[in-house]
Amino acid sequence: MLRLKIIIAIIFIAGALFSCSSIKRLSNRPIGLINNVSYKDSSFDNPNASNGFLVEYENRVYGVTAKHILIMAKTDKMKFVDFEGELKQWKMHPKNDSKNYVILDKLLSTNRKDSLTWSYLDTNWDAFNDWLVFSVKENKTTHKPLKFRKKPLKKDENVYVIGWSYKDSIGPQRLYTYKFNEIEGNYYNLKQIEGPKSLGGLSGSPVVDKKGRVVALVSSGWEDEKTKEVFIQATSIKNTIEFISNLN
Template sequence: MMKMKNLMTLFFLMSLSLAIAQTDSVLVNNVQFKDSKFNNPHAGSGFILKHNNKLYGITAKHVLFIAKTDSMKTISFDKQLKSWEFKSKKNDKVSVLAGKLINEDPNEAIEMPPKGDWLIFEIESNIPKDVAVYEVREEPLTIGEKIRFLGYPYKNYKAASVQGSLIGFTPENNLKLNVPKGNYGGCSGGPVLDANGKVVGIVSMGYFNQKEQKMIFEPASLDYFKQIITSKNYEK
């Protein structure tokens, strides 16, 4: 009897581990243009966010530097986009089709640093069952909290999950994290999460400061997302 219980427990743990492994906690941006020479199957990372019972596809605004045509100069596709998918790197058949770009602005230049490093899409398709859907954290953060971020470094088929801690805020109220030195190119647009898995920001600016010999990692906070959702009447 005891042996049977042990086997059942082992089977449960193996099943749980497999389920976690199969969940797409972060996706990549598969961007297709009408002129296919500008297509990019991995234009940074992205994720699905649920807020006030509405679903959004999220990535970083600055990925438009590598997901654009030559004539695109502003935060607008100008009818040149064929499709934007949030796509799994674990299963080629799993993707979420983006709809309207909510914060499209033909008067805002594609520049660094961007004004609020968020691209916010409506969702056109159903969400596959194994794709993670996150929610926003409403409570303010406190210095010293454990924070982690997710994303797909370029050429990696395994998502990075990097643990850090909050060490402060920038003058623009973005986050300042203490994270290990690493090559995180491709992770831009991935979710930044608190200890309970709630979204507190997105992967935005990060680089290694050679002079100070430390990582500078400053995710975009939720401020811009909330501002856009409110101003575009998506709160209703």
């Protein structure tokens, strides 16, 4: 009996050590990128338009971020998910290093239906599909594209948000821990275990499992008035995968 308890203890410790080491590797892996958006009319430039990331699917690399970011980073002429010839350059780079960057090419997920207004977003949130997909023109970073996870999340599984909130100081990417709570339509509700005090700016950050496989991207967040627990609503990548697969 004592021997069995020792074996169980060893397995538990080994599992905990493996988990810690895998999270440390994930934290040190270059993943986080912020959006640096510039337009032909520079008065609309936004050098810190939340987060984005690179993903690889069937040997092609794409830049991905949240669609609602365009409501904050657009020109007055842009009414829909279409740059209308206004974009000068969409660049992604780590918040701590603008010299190592990714230059995105074409917006592949243009949409003349979704209006770039908060009122439209509020009334169409359930069907909004909060992601943008770009082709990549140039990658001058050490970031290797992420891969999509094929299996669904398990109840109470830990996942990780990688990037920066607006209030995070310039420095290394942050890794924040969440627990999968439930599915609500196209979104995962994730309970915050360890995260920033202010969620603003995390939009577009990848949500990954402990192996670094993408399961979602950050769309919104809130605090429960009664429990004071913090939650993130993250867009499932199911429809993103379907969209990208139809490009190939």
